Amino acid sequence: MKKKIWVFAEQVKCGLDPVVFELLTKAGELAAELGGETEVGAVLLGDGVEPFCGQLAEQGAEVVYLADDPALGLYNPMLYAPLIVELAKKEQPEIFLFGATAIGSQLGPTVAAGLATGVAAHCVDMRINSDKLLVADVPSFGGKILGEILCPDNRPQMASVKPGIFVQGPARPQPLNVVKMDLSLLPRNELPLKALSLEKKEVEGVPLEKADIVFCGGYGLGSKENWDKLVKLAAIFGGAAACTRPAVDEGWSGGEHLMVGTSGKSIRPKVYVGFGISGATHHICGMKDSGLIISVNKDENAPVFEVSDVAVTMDLNKVLDGMLARFN
Amino acid sequence: MALNIVVCIKPVPDPAYYDKVSIDPVTKRITREGIPTIINPVDKNAIEAALQLKTTYGGKVTVVTMAPPNATENLREALAMGADEGILLSDRAFGGADTLATSYTLAKGIEKLDAFDIVFCGAESADGATAQVSSQLGEWLGVPHLWNVFAMEAPEEKRLRVKTKIENGAMEWEIKTPCLLAVAREINKPRFISAMGIIKAKNKPISTWGKNDLLVEDSHLGLDGSPTKAGGVFTPDLKRKGEVLKGDPEQIVEELLQRLRAGGISIDLDGSCEWGGGK
Numbered sequence: 001m002k003k004k005i006w007v008f009a010e011q012v013k014c015g016l017d018p019v020v021f022e023l024l025t026k027a028g029e030l031a032a033e034l035g036g037e038t039e040v041g042a043v044l045l046g047d048g049v050e051p052f053c054g055q056l057a058e059q060g061a062e063v064v065y066l067a068d069d070p071a072l073g074l075y076n077p078m079l080y081a082p083l084i085v086e087l088a089k090k091e092q093p094e095i096f097l098f099g100a101t102a103i104g105s106q107l108g109p110t111v112a113a114g115l116a117t118g119v120a121a122h123c124v125d126m127r128i129n130s131d132k133l134l135v136a137d138v139p140s141f142g143g144k145i146l147g148e149i150l151c152p153d154n155r156p157q158m159a160s161v162k163p164g165i166f167v168q169g170p171a172r173p174q175p176l177n178v179v180k181m182d183l184s185l186l187p188r189n190e191l192p193l194k195a196l197s198l199e200k201k202e203v204e205g206v207p208l209e210k211a212d213i214v215f216c217g218g219y220g221l222g223s224k225e226n227w228d229k230l231v232k233l234a235a236i237f238g239g240a241a242a243c244t245r246p247a248v249d250e251g252w253s254g255g256e257h258l259m260v261g262t263s264g265k266s267i268r269p270k271v272y273v274g275f276g277i278s279g280a281t282h283h284i285c286g287m288k289d290s291g292l293i294i295s296v297n298k299d300e301n302a303p304v305f306e307v308s309d310v311a312v313t314m315d316l317n318k319v320l321d322g323m324l325a326r327f328n
Numbered sequence: 329m330a331l332n333i334v335v336c337i338k339p340v341p342d343p344a345y346y347d348k349v350s351i352d353p354v355t356k357r358i359t360r361e362g363i364p365t366i367i368n369p370v371d372k373n374a375i376e377a378a379l380q381l382k383t384t385y386g387g388k389v390t391v392v393t394m395a396p397p398n399a400t401e402n403l404r405e406a407l408a409m410g411a412d413e414g415i416l417l418s419d420r421a422f423g424g425a426d427t428l429a430t431s432y433t434l435a436k437g438i439e440k441l442d443a444f445d446i447v448f449c450g451a452e453s454a455d456g457a458t459a460q461v462s463s464q465l466g467e468w469l470g471v472p473h474l475w476n477v478f479a480m481e482a483p484e485e486k487r488l489r490v491k492t493k494i495e496n497g498a499m500e501w502e503i504k505t506p507c508l509l510a511v512a513r514e515i516n517k518p519r520f521i522s523a524m525g526i527i528k529a530k531n532k533p534i535s536t537w538g539k540n541d542l543l544v545e546d547s548h549l550g551l552d553g554s555p556t557k558a559g560g561v562f563t564p565d566l567k568r569k570g571e572v573l574k575g576d577p578e579q580i581v582e583e584l585l586q587r588l589r590a591g592g593i594s595i596d597l598d599g600s601c602e603w604g605g606g607k
C-alpha cells in the first residue's frame with residue numbers, strides 16, 4: 001500500500017491559511033525522504049471550500065480529502081474531529097501534519113486522542129531517520145532546548161508546526177484528485193458546543209509575516225510614544241512593527257498579534273531591528289531565522305547581542321529619533 | 329444550585345530562568361538546578377476563572393495536579409488563593425508521560441471526584457508548552473472543550489458564552505456543562521494571595537492518589553502509555569557575530585542605513601520618497 005503524508009488544509013472562509021502551503025512543501029520533502037510510493041494528501045473541511053482543491057493540488061497534494069457541508073462553515077471540534085478521525089482510521093496515513101494555529105492547536109491533539117497516537121507540538125524542524133520514522137525537533141523551555149520527538153509504534157505520526165517556521169516552496173502541480181469524505185458520519189443532532197460567530201480584524205499596513213523588514217520594540221521602549229515612532233519607521237521602510245510580550249502587556253503596542261516569540265509569531269524577515277529587547281529565549285525563538293539581526297540596547301551585556309549580527313550599544317531614543325530625523 | 333469546578337495546574341520551573349537552562353555535556357540531561365518551581369503562570373488565570381464562577385454561583389473548586397510529591401506546595405498556594413481542596417496524582421508509574429498519558433491520568437483522577445460541571449486548564453504550560461493536554465483531557469472525559477478562551481460569561485449555570493482567540497480575531501461559542509475550558513492570559517488578572525488566605529489554606533484538605541487509588545489501565549500510564557518517545561536533546565546554536573557599531577548617533581544612523589541596504593532593503597536615501605499616511 002502507498003504510504004500517505006497528510007496536511008490539514010485549514011482555512012477561514014476567505015482562503016487557505018498560508019501555513020497549509022508551507023506544510024505541503026515540507027510534506028513533499030518528507031515524501032522524497034521516505035521514498036517508495038509515498039503520496040501527499042490534504043484534508044479539507046468547510047462550507048463552499050471545493051474551489052480550494054485546485055490550489056492544494058497545485059502545491060503538491062496528490063489527493064484532496066474533501067468534506068464540504070453547510071454544517072462545517074464555522075470550525076467546531078465536535079464536527080471536525082470525528083470526521084477526520086474516521087477518515088484516518090480508514091486510510092491509515094503514516095504522517096499527519098497540522099498548522100499550530102489557533103484552530104490546529106486544538107484540532108490536532110483532539111484528533112490524536114481519537115486515534116490514540118502522539119503529536120510532536122510546535123516543531124521547528126523534521127526529517128525521516130534511517131528507520132523511516134519521523135523525527136521532529138520540538139522546543140522546550142521557551143526554545144532554549146530542542147528535543148527530538150518520535151512516535152515509533154502508533155500511527156499516524158502527528159506533528160504541529162507554527163506558521164512561518166517552514167518556507168513555502170515552488171508549486172508542484174498534481175492532477176486534481178478529490179476524494180469525498182463520508183458525510184453520513186456528521187452528527188446532525190444538537191451539540192453541547194455551538195460556534196456562533198467568527199470575527200477577524202483586517203491587518204493594517206504590511207502583515208508582519210510578509211514584511212521584508214521588521215522593527216521590533218521591547219520593554220526598553222518605555223512608552224507608547226516610542227512605539228508610535230517605531231510604527232512610523234516601519235511605514236517609511238514599507239515594513240512592519242512588532243513587539244515583545246512586555247510591550248503588549250504595557251499596552252504600548254497594537255496587540256498580541258504583533259508579538260514575536262514562542263507564544264507569538266515566528267518571523268523571518270530579511271532584516272530585523274530590535275529596540276530595547278533583552279533577548280529572552282521566548283522572544284529569540286520567534287526571530288532567530290531573520291536574515292540580518294540588528295539590536296539596539298543601552299546595556300552592552302544584553303544577551304540579545306549574542307544572537308545579533310550588528311550590535312548598537314546606545315539609548316534607543318537617540319537611534320529612533322536619529323532615524324526619523326534622517327527622513328524628515 | 330452550585331458548581332463543581334476542577335482546575336488542572338502544572339508545577340513548572342520558573343520561566344524567568346529559562347535562559348539559564350542547559351544540557352549537561354556528560355550526562356546529556358537538562359540541568360535546571362536552582363530554578364524554583366512555580367504554578368504554571370496561565371494556570372493561575374484558570375484558578376481565578378474558577379474562583380470567580382464560584383463567587384457567582386457558589387460551589388466548590390478542586391485543584392488537581394499530576395506531579396512529584398513536593399507539588400503539594402503548589403497545591404497549597406492554589407488553596408491560599410481560595411480553592412477548596414487539592415488532589416495530587418503522584419506515582420512512579422506516572423513518570424515519563426507525554427500529553428496523551430498525562431491527560432489520561434488527569435481524567436482518571438477527575439473521574440474519582442464528584443461529577444464536575446467545568447474543568448479549567450491553562451492554554452499552555454511554560455516549560456513543555458505543547459498546549460495539548462487540555463484538548464486531550466476533554467476527549468478522555470468525553471465533554472465538549474475549547475482552547476484559548478479569553479472571555480467568558482455564564483448567563484446560566486449550565487450554559488456559558490465564551491470567546492476564543494484566533495489569528496487577528498475571535499470566535500464566539502455557546503457551550504453546555506459539563507465542559508472543559510483552557511484559558512488564555514487575557515481572561516482575567518489572577519488575585520494575589522492574602523495573609524488570611526495562607527492561614528485558611530493550612531486547614532484545607534490535600535489528598536495524594538497513586539495508581540492503586542485510581543481505576544486505570546496500566547498500559548495507558550507514564551512512559552509505556554506515551555505514544556511519543558524522546559530522542560536526543562540539544563541546544564540550538566544561535567550565535568551571530570555581534571559586530572559592534574561605534575560613533576555618535578548620526579554616524580550610527582548612516583551606518584545602520586547601509587546595513588539595511590546590504591540586508592536587501594531598498595530605501596531612497598535622498599528622502600524624496602513618499603511614505604506613511606497623511607504625509
Ligand SMILES: Cc1cc2nc3c(=O)[nH]c(=O)nc-3n(C[C@H](O)[C@H](O)[C@H](O)COP(=O)(O)OP(=O)(O)OC[C@H]3O[C@@H](n4cnc5c(N)ncnc54)[C@H](O)[C@@H]3O)c2cc1C
Pocket residue numbers: 217218219220221243244245246247259260261262263264265275276277278279280281282283286296297298299302314315316317343344369453454
Ligand atoms: C510561557 C511564556 C511565553 C512567553 N512568550 C513570549 C513571546 O512569545 N514573545 C516575547 O517577546 N516574550 C515572551 N515571553 C516573555 C519573555 O520571557 C521575556 O519576559 C520578554 O521577551 C522580555 O521582553 P523585553 O526584552 O522587551 O523586556 P526586558 O527583558 O525587560 O528587556 C528590556 C531591555 O531594554 C533595554 N533598555 C531599557 N531602556 C533602554 C533604552 N532607553 N535604550 C536602549 N535599551 C534600553 C534594557 O537594557 C533591557 O535589555 C514569554 C514568557 C513566558 C513565561
Ligand SMILES: Nc1ncnc2c1ncn2[C@@H]1O[C@H](COP(=O)(O)O)[C@@H](O)[C@H]1O
Pocket residue numbers: 336337338368370371374392393394395427430434448449450451452453454456457458459460461462
Ligand atoms: N501534569 C499536569 N498536571 C495538571 N495539569 C496539567 C499537567 N500538564 C498540563 N496540565 C494542564 O494542561 C495545560 C496545558 O499544558 P501543556 O499541554 O503541557 O501545554 C496546563 O496549563 C495545565 O492546566
